[in-house]
Amino acid sequence: MDRLHIEQKIKSLLxxxxxxxxxxxxxxxxxxxxxxxxxxxxxxxxxxxxxxxDVKSFASILLNEQNKKILIDDGQVDFSYDxxxxxxxxxxIFYQQGFTSIAMRLITRDIRTLEDLHIPKMLYDVTKxxxxxxxxxxxxxxxxxxxxxxxxxxxxxxxxxxxITIEDPIEYIYQQDRCIISQREVGQDTESFxxxxxAVFREDANVVLLGELRDYATIATAMTAAETGHLIFATLHTxxxxxxxxxxxxxxxxxxxxxxxSQLASVLIAVVSQRLVPRIDGGRVPxxxxxxxxxxxxxxxxxxxxxxxxxxxxxxxxxxxxSLDKSLxxxxxxxxxxxxxxxxxxxxxDYFKMLIKR
Numbered sequence: 292m293d294r295l296h297i298e299q300k301i302k303s304l305l306x307x308x309x310x311x312x313x314x315x316x317x318x319x320x321x322x323x324x325x326x327x328x329x330x331x332x333x334x335x336x337x338x339x340x341x342x343x344x345d346v347k348s349f350a351s352i353l354l355n356e357q358n359k360k361i362l363i364d365d366g367q368v369d370f371s372y373d374x375x376x377x378x379x380x381x382x383x384i385f386y387q388q389g390f391t392s393i394a395m396r397l398i399t400r401d402i403r404t405l406e407d408l409h410i411p412k413m414l415y416d417v418t419k420x421x422x423x424x425x426x427x428x429x430x431x432x433x434x435x436x437x438x439x440x441x442x443x444x445x446x447x448x449x450x451x452x453x454x455i456t457i458e459d460p461i462e463y464i465y466q467q468d469r470c471i472i473s474q475r476e477v478g479q480d481t482e483s484f485x486x487x488x489x490a491v492f493r494e495d496a497n498v499v500l501l502g503e504l505r506d507y508a509t510i511a512t513a514m515t516a517a518e519t520g521h522l523i524f525a526t527l528h529t530x531x532x533x534x535x536x537x538x539x540x541x542x543x544x545x546x547x548x549x550x551x552x553s554q555l556a557s558v559l560i561a562v563v564s565q566r567l568v569p570r571i572d573g574g575r576v577p578x579x580x581x582x583x584x585x586x587x588x589x590x591x592x593x594x595x596x597x598x599x600x601x602x603x604x605x606x607x608x609x610x611x612x613x614s615l616d617k618s619l620x621x622x623x624x625x626x627x628x629x630x631x632x633x634x635x636x637x638x639x640x641d642y643f644k645m646l647i648k649r
Contacts, residue, residue: 620646
């Protein structure tokens, strides 16, 4: 295929993603181009099976010279791709068994509110803090970045702050309102998360969004920033509040862990863990666990008893906390999700069964 034909083909595939309500497009040798819709994969069978040259040609359209070099050197590359000025994609191109593969995640231009996302408005309360750490957690592809964007945009429209985002790659593009918003992409605008985060101490930042807490150095710097007048928002690939706290502590050497427990207990504001569950009428809806730090949780963190946090969440619904199982049971009662799908995501299966029988 000549370059013009290749460009037309990839454009037609990319247009299908929003048209079909898909979240992802996968281009893999030996498969039809494939969309992910509401968490399920659907091959585009009217398109031919992809050959190695097809995927290589698509990659050549998407990659600039810098990213081509990264792909060759590292075997994979992440970047964002603006398509026709209407939508953006988070792109990962990688090698597998010597072949080129492409995974593209749709990022809509519109930043939705928590109300639009069916997430409790009480979560907006975390934006009122002048400093501290807010963590959005959950598996890959369950809306963490979307929730973070909603919180950052709420600050943008309601506060006068200097916001710096550090992302790999940049996902949502914010239209500055009351806030100054500087968006830095790792690999393009800065060498690493840790170096960019360290720089915020000299950039007069009030609010910092970290795409992900990835390593010891970044976590350590993030907690220091949260102690010194910065409101830090970040994501982690953990399943719930207790696991999130343990994961952060376990990153550090044993001789530092008591100090880190004390520091984390002091700076932590909230942990939100979410799952996107298929709706009965199509689409997906978030089931969420919300933990706001109170005195009891602060003490449990300091005393290395994070495993007891679930009990505190269960008994503090009046403070805006909710367990994942309780959230799932409410969605079932509201007729939004099936019992079967809810059961798949429940943490404590026996407790969940008890909740839906009430």
